[in-house]
Amino acid sequence: MPSTDAPTDTPWLDAAQQGVWRSFLGGVTVLMDQLDRDLRTQHDLSMAEYEILVRLSEAPDRSIRMAELAAALAHSRSRITHTIARLERDGIVERFQCSSDGRGVTARLTDHGFTVLERAAHTHVRGVHDYLVAQADPADLAAVGRVLESVRRGLEGRHF
Amino acid sequence: MPSTDAPTDTPWLDAAQQGVWRSFLGGVTVLMDQLDRDLRTQHDLSMAEYEILVRLSEAPDRSIRMAELAAALAHSRSRITHTIARLERDGIVERFQCSSDGRGVTARLTDHGFTVLERAAHTHVRGVHDYLVAQADPADLAAVGRVLESVRRGLEGRHF
DNA sequence: AGCATAAAGTTGAACGTTCAATCAACACCC
DNA sequence: GGGTGTTGATTGAACGTTCAACTTTATGCT
Numbered sequence: 373m374p375s376t377d378a379p380t381d382t383p384w385l386d387a388a389q390q391g392v393w394r395s396f397l398g399g400v401t402v403l404m405d406q407l408d409r410d411l412r413t414q415h416d417l418s419m420a421e422y423e424i425l426v427r428l429s430e431a432p433d434r435s436i437r438m439a440e441l442a443a444a445l446a447h448s449r450s451r452i453t454h455t456i457a458r459l460e461r462d463g464i465v466e467r468f469q470c471s472s473d474g475r476g477v478t479a480r481l482t483d484h485g486f487t488v489l490e491r492a493a494h495t496h497v498r499g500v501h502d503y504l505v506a507q508a509d510p511a512d513l514a515a516v517g518r519v520l521e522s523v524r525r526g527l528e529g530r531h532f
Numbered sequence: 533m534p535s536t537d538a539p540t541d542t543p544w545l546d547a548a549q550q551g552v553w554r555s556f557l558g559g560v561t562v563l564m565d566q567l568d569r570d571l572r573t574q575h576d577l578s579m580a581e582y583e584i585l586v587r588l589s590e591a592p593d594r595s596i597r598m599a600e601l602a603a604a605l606a607h608s609r610s611r612i613t614h615t616i617a618r619l620e621r622d623g624i625v626e627r628f629q630c631s632s633d634g635r636g637v638t639a640r641l642t643d644h645g646f647t648v649l650e651r652a653a654h655t656h657v658r659g660v661h662d663y664l665v666a667q668a669d670p671a672d673l674a675a676v677g678r679v680l681e682s683v684r685r686g687l688e689g690r691h692f
Numbered sequence: 693a694g695c696a697t698a699a700a701g702t703t704g705a706a707c708g709t710t711c712a713a714t715c716a717a718c719a720c721c722c
Numbered sequence: 723g724g725g726t727g728t729t730g731a732t733t734g735a736a737c738g739t740t741c742a743a744c745t746t747t748a749t750g751c752t
Binding site (some may be wrong): 418420447448450451454455458473474475476 | 708709
Binding site (some may be wrong): 382383384385388389391392393395396397398399400401402403404405406423445446493494497498500501502503504505507508509511512513514515516517518519520521522523524526527528 | 544565
């Protein structure tokens with residue numbers, strides 16, 4: 373039941389909103405899970421790794437600085453360091469000192485990394501299409517985009 | 533570019549669909565992250581733990597069998613075992629043998645667990661409201677519910 | 693009944709993420 | 723121009739999830 377309640381009074385959700393939230397949570401869980409599993413079993417890549425490769429592949433010189441990667445993917449710097457370290461060990465990415473900023477490190481996609489990405493992309497895109505895009509009415513899909521974009525904007529630069 | 537390409541030909545996404553997918557991914561990442569962090573810092577609970585408590589609290593006798601929990605949350609059995617073990621150690625949940633099925637184990641929310649949940653709910657619900665519900669046009673929100681519900685149904689009982 | 697198979701749950705190791713601490717390079721500024 | 727604070731990146735430990743075994747109990751078949 374709503375109203376004056378706790379620390380500061382809590383905006384309880386009505387039944388419809390609760391339903392949306394539950395569907396959202398369930399759908400997201402199952403979707404991310406499946407996409408991740410597909411990439412892992414078929415290409416030995418996690419979704420996080422795959423997303424990094426995508427960003428790198430689109431960037432000029434196929435390279436991006438660590439902090440920018442972190443910001444773009446909303447991952448912690450530490451996570452990016454660990455992940456890039458793994459990718460480097462596997463010859464998918466290389467790391468080098470940034471010339472303009474002595475602290476900076478730039479990650480670049482290797483040629484091998486690029487071909488790995490090319491192959492993985494088929495799997496991933498098929499997944500996104502089959503599990504999400506094909507399930508949804510196009511107008512609903514657009515709504516999903518709007519909502520989540522606005523969520524991201526509302527939350528960006530928080531992280532404490 | 534589309535068409536005859538790979539293993540079996542891949543249904544590439546157009547620009548709008550890609551945009552939706554990117555917003556989706558970014559929004560989900562940042563949203564889940566923030567909700568999780570809120571619960572962790574203020575109540576020492578992960579979202580996964582919180583979700584378990586919610587389900588238990590709604591069930592008759594505040595108890596559910598492990599496998600049902602796993603199915604309801606789309607988590608692996610193993611994950612449920614570990615998580616419940618932690619919650620049991622903290623006195624939030626208790627575990628006992630199921631009478632009807634010799635293999636079965638039932639988890640029940642303790643009284644203490646219930647009060648923990650009551651407090652955490654304020655934080656969580658406020659988060660869902662502020663970060664998601666308040667950001668979105670109600671019609672768009674309904675669309676989100678429809679889409680993700682259909683995603684879940686399309687994918688349920690996969691897990692291999 | 694008796695054997696094979698499946699389902700429920702647990703276990704421990706491996707892996708990936710988080711968190712706090714650390715170090716180096718840059719920026720400011722008085 | 724030498725503190726003071728900030729930003730970029732890394733490190734290692736702690737934590738949580740996954741994965742592949744494994745145990746136990748139930749189910750199905752003939």
